[in-house]
Amino acid sequence: MTIDRKQPGLTLLLVSLCLGILGLSAVAVQAAEFTVRDARTHQVDGVYQLEADIRYQFSDPVHEALANGVPITIRLQVEIEQRRNYLWNKSITSLQQVYTLEYHALSEQYLVRNVSRGQQQNFRSLNTALLTMGEIRALPILDERLLTGKPSTYQVRLRSEIDLNALPAPLRPVAWLSSDWKIRSEWFVCPLRS
Numbered sequence: 001m002t003i004d005r006k007q008p009g010l011t012l013l014l015v016s017l018c019l020g021i022l023g024l025s026a027v028a029v030q031a032a033e034f035t036v037r038d039a040r041t042h043q044v045d046g047v048y049q050l051e052a053d054i055r056y057q058f059s060d061p062v063h064e065a066l067a068n069g070v071p072i073t074i075r076l077q078v079e080i081e082q083r084r085n086y087l088w089n090k091s092i093t094s095l096q097q098v099y100t101l102e103y104h105a106l107s108e109q110y111l112v113r114n115v116s117r118g119q120q121q122n123f124r125s126l127n128t129a130l131l132t133m134g135e136i137r138a139l140p141i142l143d144e145r146l147l148t149g150k151p152s153t154y155q156v157r158l159r160s161e162i163d164l165n166a167l168p169a170p171l172r173p174v175a176w177l178s179s180d181w182k183i184r185s186e187w188f189v190c191p192l193r194s
Contacts, residue, residue: 032057032058032059032060032062032180032183033055033057033183033185034054034055034056034057034159034160034161034183034184034185035054035055035185035186036052036053036054036158036159036160036185036186036188037053037054037055038052038053039051039052039053039136039156039158039188039190040052040190040193041141041156041190041191041192041193042193042194043144043193043194044138046143046144046145047140047142047143047144048140048141048142048143048144048192048194049138049139049140049141050078050136050139050140050141050156050158051136051137051138051139052136052139052158052188053134053135053136054076054133054134054136054160054185055134056074056130056133056134056160057130058072058183059180059181059183060180061178061180061181062162062180062181062183063126065171066101066102066103066126067103069102069103069105070167070168070171071100071101071102071166072100072101072102072162072167073098073099073100073101073115073162073163073166073167074098074099074100074101074133074160074161074162074163075096075097075098075099075160075161075162075163076096076097076098076099076136076158076159076160077094077095077096077158077159077160077161078094078095078096078097078139078141078156078157078158079091079093079094079156079157079158080092080093080094080141080142080154080155080156080157080192081154081155081156081157082148082149082153082154083153083154083155089155092142092146092147092154093141093142093146095141096116097114097116097117097136097139098114098115098116098163099112099113099114099115099133100112100113100115100166101113101129101130101133103126107122108124109122109123109124110122110123110124110125110126110128110129111123112129112132112133141156142192151192151193151194152191152192154191154192155189155190155191155192156189156190156191156192157187157188157189158187158188159184159185159186159187159188160184160185161183161184161185162175162181162182162183162184164176164181164182167181
């Protein structure tokens with residue numbers, strides 16, 4: 001394709017159009033992601049507890065399903081490992097926290113249920129529900145008596161993802177085949193600290 005230098009307006013229009021398309025695709029890709037922003041541990045009465053901040057952003061198909069009453073289950077995976085220099089890290093323990101997010105059209109509220117702890121909260125907006133769900137506070141992860149070495153040799157790994165197997169059966173095949181549903185954070189690693 002040859003660009004006529006005598007028509008700078010056409011060139012500017014083509015460049016703007018290309019940048020606009022690239023910008024829109026970048027927004028679409030960026031819109032659906034889970035990100036563990038920060039995580040840290042502390043010890044209370046001999047039990048290590050996790051504090052973490054996770055950012056949840058859904059894709060359009062997930063938003064649409066939620067708005068139509070489909071519950072979305074999010075699984076937080078936590079692993080504690082002992083770091084070793086010459087071998088693979090040794091797995092000490094792992095646990096999962098399961099959250100269910102639902103929209104109730106009649107009350108126009110979002111319900112966040114922490115299935116693992118048996119707690120639930122209602123929210124007027126999806127953003128508030130996702131922010132609250134992403135604030136992990138005082139989650140007990142390990143009794144200090146299970147440690148055989150110095151705490152400085154241990155690390156905590158965590159990630160969060162949509163549990164596709166928890167979706168209603170008719171929606172599962174679509175979710176398994178679509179990247180819009182396979183939303184998972186990268187593993188986030190932090191040291192185990194008192």
